[in-house]
Amino acid sequence: xxxxxxxxxxxxxxxxxxxxxxxxxxxxxxxxxxxxxxxxxxxxxxxxxxxxxxxxxxxxxxxxxxxxxxxxxxxxxxxx
Numbered sequence: 884x885x886x887x888x889x890x891x892x893x894x895x896x897x898x899x900x901x902x903x904x905x906x907x908x909x910x911x912x913x914x915x916x917x918x919x920x921x922x923x924x925x926x927x928x929x930x931x932x933x934x935x936x937x938x939x940x941x942x943x944x945x946x947x948x949x950x951x952x953x954x955x956x957x958x959x960x961x962x963x
Contacts, residue, residue, distance in 0.1 A: 904951070904955065907951065908948060908951055908952065911944050911947050911948040911951065912944075912948050914940075914941075914944040915941050915944045915945045915948060918937045918938070918940040918941035918944065919937075919938070919941045921937040922934045922935075922937035922938040922941060925937060
């Protein structure tokens with residue numbers, strides 16, 4: 884009696900893609916937190932221009948994070 888047929892190549896592809904995606908999303912969100920904290924710290928120190936640069940970098944990384952999360956949700960919902 885045969886219960887399942889497993890395509891090892893496809894299984895490996897799913898594993899490495901999930902590992903890569905989780906690492907990229909984690910790094911992007913870590914950069915959002917880092918640059919947000921630096922922005923607040925430099926603003927408190929009185930360096931407004933540098934705080935704006937750090938804040939802009941945080942916004943850019945957050946946009947990248949949200950794009951990847953949205954794309955992942957789109958891929959999950961479109962698979963049938």
